[in-house]
Amino acid sequence: MSELVKIVDSLENKISKLLHKLEMLQQNNQKLEEELVSTRNKQNSTERTVSEWEQKYNSLKLANSMLGSNTNKTEAKLKINTLIRELDHCIAQLAE
Numbered sequence: 001m002s003e004l005v006k007i008v009d010s011l012e013n014k015i016s017k018l019l020h021k022l023e024m025l026q027q028n029n030q031k032l033e034e035e036l037v038s039t040r041n042k043q044n045s046t047e048r049t050v051s052e053w054e055q056k057y058n059s060l061k062l063a064n065s066m067l068g069s070n071t072n073k074t075e076a077k078l079k080i081n082t083l084i085r086e087l088d089h090c091i092a093q094l095a096e
Contacts, residue, residue: 062075062076066080
């Protein structure tokens with residue numbers, strides 16, 4: 001009978017340790033999930049910022065080429081032609 005008590009005590013001790021370890025792992029998992037959410041939010045913010053800067057860069061590049069800069073004149077002409085086509089399309093729709 002004494003051996004059975006020792007075995008039960010040992011099992012209780014092991015179960016207690018396992019439950020403690022499970023709790024610690026769950027807390028760690030929760031922290032990691034919060035960190036993941038935070039990191040994803042930062043990444044989305046950074047991607048939006050990069051996109052905004054790319055748009056500003058492209059606008060500046062187009063403005064420079066329209067002001068007589070030798071670089072990207074072809075691109076500026078294509079952009080102007082696209083804008084003219086869009087205006088013509090809008091005028092045609094208004095005329096209908």
